[in-house]
Amino acid sequence: MEEYYQQTIEELVLNESFRNLILHPTGRQQTQFEQWLEAHPAESQKLMAAADLVRAVRIENNALSPVDHAEAVERIFDLTSRKKETAKLRPLYYWAFGAAATLAVIIGFYMIPSQKQAGFASAQQSQQGADREWIVNNTPRSKLIQLADGSTVFLKPGGAVRYPANFGPDRRDVELRGEAFFEVAPDKSKPFYVSAGGTITKVLGTSFSVRALNAESETVVAVVSGKVNVSRADQDTPGQSVQVTPGQQVTVGKKNRNVLKATQASDDEISAFLRSAADGKNIQVVHYLEIARKAYDIDISFDPKQLKTCKIRANFQGMHLMEQIDAICKAINANYTLGNGGIQIKSPGC
Structure with missing residues (x-):
């Protein structure tokens, strides 16, 4: 087993000897493998992750050549910027498509695909800086807007957003009028801010909605995943902020400046x-x-x-x-x- 623990997960997935051990072990090999994992906990997590990947991409009578394997893995690793997840595995099983696609997609899922992949088209913006124009949704359905960082805005009918074509080096700012749902690409070095209805919502990477309609006296922020901090935009009321977690929402009065405690949000x-x-x-x-x-x-x-x-x-x-x-x-x-x-x-x- 020692020849395996110095290899990376992607190398193990392509290693024919390791694949045979996982897919077609003898009783003795299975026992030895399990005993080795117990005796070497530091290396066991990596081997178990690789083993799950091998099982997930098992396709009988349709084997990839070494070149195809290598190209599929290289393609995913080139497109992915996030670190691999090994503690929480997500085995995926696909039918009705080729083996090359299977290997590429499943390995990509273990790493969680990058928000900046070429398939994600960036939103177009006519102006930059303070003079940038509002993008208004005058259609009867929500409008999907892809931002330069890979974040997505689902702008509700009648709503409007504006943002720079390219965000600055230390923060991402978006202004909203009306209602929208946001899915924010994670970037701890560059927080994402949404200004709407006298409130500022700060996130690092999450999904949430903001409702700030002119006809309503309150702004509502509801969180689906991750955490956000909601505060008033006024500088004369420092410290009034509320952390909102998944399944919660916070209501901010537009006139009385009250930031109400987070409450359970209704399902959507x-x-x-x-x-x-x-x-x-x-x-x-x-x-x-x-x-x-x-x-x-x-x-x-x-x-x-x-x-x-x-x-x-x-x-x-x-x-x-x-x-x-x-x-x-x-x-x-x-x-x-x-x-x-x-x-x-x-x-x-x-």
């Missing part, structure tokens, strides 16, 4: 959709896209006839919608583009 369609996507069950792609379209109230166009036989089994826990869409398209060999406030998916079928 996006929260319910994200919970359902995280349970690891078999997913019919057409059904998934229809539910996502309804939950986020955005246009997701696709040909249901082409995708009617496409199925996957996946755990999307902690992943934003665009990460999920990106992963599904890789899995079924489909392409997607962002435009006109929505998502367009094209696939040759499964």
Whole structure:
């Protein structure tokens, strides 16, 4: 076993000897492997992660050549900026697509795909700095806006946002009028701020909604994942801030300057959709896209006839919608583009 613990996870996944040990062990080999893991806890976590990956990409009678294996792994590692997760594994099993796509997508999921992948189209902005213009949603559905850092804004009808084409070196600032749902790309070195209705919401990486309608006397911030700090924009009331955690919301009065204590938020369609996507069950792609379209109230166009036989089994826990869409398209060999406030998916079928 000693020859394995000096290898990386991706090297182990491609190691034919290790793959045979995991997929086709003899009784003696299985016992030796388990005993070795118990005796070497420092190395066991890495080997167990690699073993789960090997099992997850098991495809009988459709083996990848060493070159294909290497190219698939290299492609994922080139596109990924986040560190691999080994403590909490998310085994994924895919049907109806090639082995190369299987290996690439599953390894990518263990690392959680980067928010800055080439498939994520950046939002276009006509002006920069203080003179940048408001982007207004005059359509009857929510409008998807992709920011330069990979964050996504789902702007509700009648709402408006403005932001720089490129964020500064130490913070990301967005202004909102109306209502929007935000899925923020993590960046601890550059907090994300949303100014709306006399409030400032500060996050590092999370998903939450802000409702600041002119006709209403209060601004409401509700959190789906992660944590945010909500405070008033006034400088004469320092210290009035509330931390909001998943499932909670905070209400801020526009006139009386009160920042009320966080309370339990009522369930919404996006929260319910994200919970359902995280349970690891078999997913019919057409059904998934229809539910996502309804939950986020955005246009997701696709040909249901082409995708009617496409199925996957996946755990999307902690992943934003665009990460999920990106992963599904890789899995079924489909392409997607962002435009006109929505998502367009094209696939040759499964």
